[in-house]
Amino acid sequence: MALTAAATLGSSPLVPIFVTAAGMNSSGMSVSFGARSVPGISLAIHSRRRRIVAVGAAARGEEAAEKTFVEEMRAVAMRMHTKDQSSEGEKEQRGPSLSELEPNLEAYLRFLVDSKLIFQTLENIVDRAAVPWYGEFRNTGLERSEALKKDLKWLSETGHTIPEPSADDTRYASYLEKLSEKDQHAFFCHYYNMYFGQSAGGRMIGKKIADKILNKKELEFYKWEGTLSELLQNVREKLNQVASSWTREEKNRCLEETETSFAYSGERLRKIFTRA
Numbered sequence: 001m002a003l004t005a006a007a008t009l010g011s012s013p014l015v016p017i018f019v020t021a022a023g024m025n026s027s028g029m030s031v032s033f034g035a036r037s038v039p040g041i042s043l044a045i046h047s048r049r050r051r052i053v054a055v056g057a058a059a060r061g062e063e064a065a066e067k068t069f070v071e072e073m074r075a076v077a078m079r080m081h082t083k084d085q086s087s088e089g090e091k092e093q094r095g096p097s098l099s100e101l102e103p104n105l106e107a108y109l110r111f112l113v114d115s116k117l118i119f120q121t122l123e124n125i126v127d128r129a130a131v132p133w134y135g136e137f138r139n140t141g142l143e144r145s146e147a148l149k150k151d152l153k154w155l156s157e158t159g160h161t162i163p164e165p166s167a168d169d170t171r172y173a174s175y176l177e178k179l180s181e182k183d184q185h186a187f188f189c190h191y192y193n194m195y196f197g198q199s200a201g202g203r204m205i206g207k208k209i210a211d212k213i214l215n216k217k218e219l220e221f222y223k224w225e226g227t228l229s230e231l232l233q234n235v236r237e238k239l240n241q242v243a244s245s246w247t248r249e250e251k252n253r254c255l256e257e258t259e260t261s262f263a264y265s266g267e268r269l270r271k272i273f274t275r276a
């Protein structure tokens with residue numbers, strides 16, 4: 001199935017960028033990443049208004065009454081997908097198709113390098129456990145940096161040049177380091193979205209890319225030791241446990257951060273389909 005990417009690229013960081021990658025799942029999948037200028041990166045557009053409504057609803061207890069906190073985080077994250085990405089998505093697919101692009105190995109290598117940097121950063125932070133609850137997330141089985149190290153070693157051995165991490169994700173890694181020290185509730189959101197996003201859409205995208213440009217080779221990045229659903233469930237329980245002592249305000253701070261998490265990860269994904 002062909003991957004189709006359509007991009008509207010603007011010269012200013014305020015001009016939206018949209019990429020559509022069709023054919024990623026049975027119902028067709030698209031990536032739509034709007035951009036606006038916020039600290040150094042093109043942030044995905046999930047209208048601020050929608051975010052405030054989402055968090056506002058939670059604050060009023062409409063969602064909190066019936067959802068665990070992980071379910072609340074998931075609900076906010078799902079709203080940031082387009083309808084094409086997930087039936088639960090609410091964002092409109094926007095931007096005209098200007099060109100059709102295939103994912104290319106060079107761009108995918110950059111994506112893997114950047115993903116390794118970010119997962120390694122998250123894993124270092126929970127290992128150091130400067131905030132006691134971070135230590136709860138050591139060795140959950142969801143860790144991805146070792147798997148990515150193996151994949152990059154294999155790719156290097158098969159003759160590919162492994163690039164340096166991108167400026168965007170170097171910035172994201174340092175953002176996460178700072179956040180983990182000064183804003184643990186916001187950091188929690190990034191942790192959730194990186195690991196759970198990778199297990200859902202990330203896996204689906206990986207499979208399609210492997211079919212297309214890796215001769216169906218399944219990378220370690222997409223394999224977990226043990227049963228993934230059980231690993232995820234264990235982590236959900238720990239996340240709910242940690243958040244159970246948080247105030248509504250702290251929970252809302254965490255939910256608000258979903259936008260930034262999608263911005264950085266959306267940008268990383270977008271680059272697979274464009275020659276950035």
Ligand code: HEM
Binds near residue numbers: 077198
């Ligand atoms: C091409 C882009 C993307 C596609 C196609 C995609 C697709 C999906 C799909 C289909 C699901 C639903 C899985 C299910 O419950 O059956 C999902 C869930 C999710 N996605 Fe994405 N996604 C994309 C980008 C992202 C990004 C950038 C993030 C944030 C880092 C993210 C975070 C999540 C999270 C947290 C879930 C919930 C996982 C769970 O239920 O445990 N996704 N995604």
